[in-house]
Each structure stands twice: as structure tokens, then as C-alpha cells.
Amino acid sequence: MNYPGRYWHKLDDGRIQCDLCPRFCKLHADQRGACFVRMREGEAMVLTTYGRSSGFCIDPIEKKPLNHFYPGTSVLSFGTAGCNLACKFCQNWDISKSRDMDRLMDSASPDEIARTAVDWGCRSVAFTYNDPVIFAEYAIDAAQAAHVHGLKAVAVTAGYITETARADFYAHMDAANVDLKGFTDDFYVRTCGAHLQPVLDTLTWLVHESDVWVEITTLLIPGLNDSDKELNELSHWVATELGTEVPLHFTAFHPDFKLTEIPHTPAATLTRARRIALEHGLKYVYTGNVHDTDGGTTYCPGCGKAVIERDWYEILDYALDDDGACRACGTRLPGRYEHFSAPFGSRRIPVSIHRQRSSAHS
Incomplete structure (x- = not known):
């Protein structure tokens, strides 16, 4: 219906x-x-997709990626069909571009989603795989149900939303990872079928006018959005318009959808992008989709100690207290933190929303 x-x-x-x-x-x-x-x-x-999901999985929160939002915890992830961008490099194109919705759909009410997340020991629910903006009514209701059950709500989004809908949608979200696809309007028009400025407007509003925890991801595609010039301009904009404490993730592209002729992103490109962003004063810059312990690790801005050491989605060492303060020098890191007994790790667990389980470890 x-x-x-x-x-x-x-x-x-x-x-x-x-x-x-x-x-x-x-x-x-x-x-x-x-x-x-x-x-x-x-x-x-x-x-047309309210209550109809493209699948449910238990993921580490670091996979969203969110490195400063209850690190080490698990999140129940789901999406629906459709998308309001037309990215030629879409890495979830079988979901976002689906026109055969019944093949994908698993019926689930907002309350069923929240109860399943609780049963599996998740800390939050994430709207992901495709953009939750297009199923805003469903995402908002699911976020409200999550809050009733003591969970947090996460939007993984391209940030392509109007001023009219923005405040209503994000009023129900606790965290957002926003895909900043590139930093030229030409790239957005030619490769994503969209425009850059609305995304910048969303990011500015989120950071300065909302309580949503925000992290940014840019997928680097060889020859399209990975030049030194563009990386310098992107990093400068984040530092000056959003602030140096907003985490920025550079992730590796793999050939998919309509860009199968472009090779994988070399690890050296991610390292170069991270260096450029750090030179612009950003304090938390990460590399993703690669094994890079240095690029995945969170460092204390006060004493320089590695306070969350990571390899991909795996937490190898954790040196923050329950309030997110460095145990060595007491500097508090921006983000959302609380005690956890052991990190969830790099697992990905597909689940049925209608089969209740008592524990994520059963």
C-alpha cells in the first residue's frame, strides 16, 4: 500500500x-x-516504499562510516529501492536503481525494525544503501520508533534535500554521514546528475544549526575528483566553513555500474588526500575501503597519542574513557561516546526482520 x-x-x-x-x-x-x-x-x-526494505544487516558503526559516533558498537542497517541522484559510480546500484521493487522488498514496520535492533544488541539504526531522503516519511517514523526503544538514528545520505524538508527530516536523526561526491559542480552534473551547492548548504546547516553529529565521506575516483586542486579546495572549504573537528573520510572506488573502465583507487591516492586535508588543519581525516592502520586511526589532538587504533572496521586498541576523553592527557574528542565491553568488529550479519533473536552473538 x-x-x-x-x-x-x-x-x-x-x-x-x-x-x-x-x-x-x-x-x-x-x-x-x-x-x-x-x-x-x-x-x-x-x-511507494513505506515499510518495504531492501534488506537488513548488522554492521559495525565504523562501516557507515562513523568513527566518532559510539565507536565499537553495532548498527542495524537497511534501505529501500530508488535514489534521487544518478551517480554513474553507484556501488549499491542494484538497490538504488531497482525498478523491480517486489524482488527486493522485505516488509517491516518502524516498530519491528526497532525491536529487532534491540534484540540483536545494536546501539543504533541506520538508513543506508540508498538515500533515506527519498523515503523520508519511513525513515522519520523508524527513527522515532528507535528513540522509543533507546536507540539512535543514523542517516547515510548524499545530503540532497531542500530547505523545506531539511529541518523536519534531521530533527529525528542523531548522526549523519554525508557523501560529498566531489567539489566541482561539473562533477556533480556530469557524474551524479545533481548540483554541488545544495549539498554544501545541507552540510553547513547540519554543522551550525542542528544537533546532529556529522561526518563526511568522499569517494575518490581516479581522474574524476582526485586532483590536488580539488582536494585542496574541498579540504579548505571543510576547514573554514564547517570547522577543523568535522571528521572527513576519503574512501577507495572500485569499478562498478557505469564506470567499470576506471581502475580501483590506489592506496597512495587516499594517503595523498589525507595528507592534503591534514595540511589544511583538519584534525580527523581517515582513509577507507583499504587496510591502512595509520589512516584509520583516531589521534588525540592534545598529545598525539593513538586513542582509537583501527584496521578497516576493526578496532585494535581503544584509549578513551566513557566521555570520549584521552586517557593519557584528558583531552576530550568531539563525537558521541559511551562505555562498551568489546568492539563489534568487522562482521556483517544479514538478519530477517521477522525472526527475533535474543543476541547479536547467538
Whole structure:
């Protein structure tokens, strides 16, 4: 069943306009938006994927990636079909570009999702795989259910959302990892079918006008968005407009979807990007999708000690107290922290939302 959608209005010419993302799709009867999952039905907008997921997995929170948001904990991850960007390099294209939704869907109510996360010992629920902006109503309800059960809500998103919907959506999120795809509008237009400025606006608003914990990820694609010039401009913008304490992740591309002719990102590219960002004063810069202990480790800005040593998603050593302060010098690191007995590790556990389990370790 289709779910009543928010964030739209009727135009004078009889069409209705979706006000959720900057595409502002204008729809005649029974037309779908560019995201495929928001549709005009009669005289209203509906969400066609409410309560219908593309699968559930238990992941380490570091996989989102979030390195400063309850590190070492596990998160119940899920998404739906569809997306409001058209990234040629999409690494979840079988989900985000699906037009055969019934093949993917696993029915789940917001409360069932939250209860399953509790049963598996998760600290949070993440809306990921495709962009939760396009299933905002479902994500908001699931976030509210998570909060009722003492869980946190995480959005893994491209940040392509309008000012109209932004405050409502993020009012229910505790953390967001925002994909900053590149740092030129040309890259966004040619490779993602979108524009850069709305993403920068979202990031600025999140960091300065919300309580959401924010980390940024940029997937580096050889020859497309990995030049020294672009990396310098991106790093400078983050440092000056968002602040030096916002964590920035540079992750490795692998050939997929419509960019199969481009090779994997060399580890040296990630190391170079990290060095450039650190030179701009950013304090927490990480490399991802590679084995790089130095690039995955969190260092105390006060004494320089490695306080969370990582290899990929695996925590090798942890030297923060329950408030996130360095045990060596007492400097408190930005983020959200609490006591955990042992890190979840690099496991990925597919789960059925309807089969209740007593523990993530059973």
C-alpha cells in the first residue's frame, strides 16, 4: 500500500511539485519522480516504499562510516529501492536503481525494525544503501520508533534535500554521514546528475544549526575528483566553513555500474588526500575501503597519542574513557561516546526482520 507523502504542493497548471529534494519533480497523474519511489496518486503525493526494505544487516558503526559516533558498537542497517541522484559510480546500484521493487522488498514496520535492533544488541539504526531522503516519511517514523526503544538514528545520505524538508527530516536523526561526491559542480552534473551547492548548504546547516553529529565521506575516483586542486579546495572549504573537528573520510572506488573502465583507487591516492586535508588543519581525516592502520586511526589532538587504533572496521586498541576523553592527557574528542565491553568488529550479519533473536552473538 502506498503511504501519504509530505513535502509537495499543487501547481496552477494542475501538476503537483515534490518539494523534498532540489530536483523539484513536477508530476502529472500517476507519474513518478526521478527517485522512482515518490509518485502522484490522484491529487496527492505518495511514497511507494513505506515499510518495504531492501534488506537488513548488522554492521559495525565504523562501516557507515562513523568513527566518532559510539565507536565499537553495532548498527542495524537497511534501505529501500530508488535514489534521487544518478551517480554513474553507484556501488549499491542494484538497490538504488531497482525498478523491480517486489524482488527486493522485505516488509517491516518502524516498530519491528526497532525491536529487532534491540534484540540483536545494536546501539543504533541506520538508513543506508540508498538515500533515506527519498523515503523520508519511513525513515522519520523508524527513527522515532528507535528513540522509543533507546536507540539512535543514523542517516547515510548524499545530503540532497531542500530547505523545506531539511529541518523536519534531521530533527529525528542523531548522526549523519554525508557523501560529498566531489567539489566541482561539473562533477556533480556530469557524474551524479545533481548540483554541488545544495549539498554544501545541507552540510553547513547540519554543522551550525542542528544537533546532529556529522561526518563526511568522499569517494575518490581516479581522474574524476582526485586532483590536488580539488582536494585542496574541498579540504579548505571543510576547514573554514564547517570547522577543523568535522571528521572527513576519503574512501577507495572500485569499478562498478557505469564506470567499470576506471581502475580501483590506489592506496597512495587516499594517503595523498589525507595528507592534503591534514595540511589544511583538519584534525580527523581517515582513509577507507583499504587496510591502512595509520589512516584509520583516531589521534588525540592534545598529545598525539593513538586513542582509537583501527584496521578497516576493526578496532585494535581503544584509549578513551566513557566521555570520549584521552586517557593519557584528558583531552576530550568531539563525537558521541559511551562505555562498551568489546568492539563489534568487522562482521556483517544479514538478519530477517521477522525472526527475533535474543543476541547479536547467538
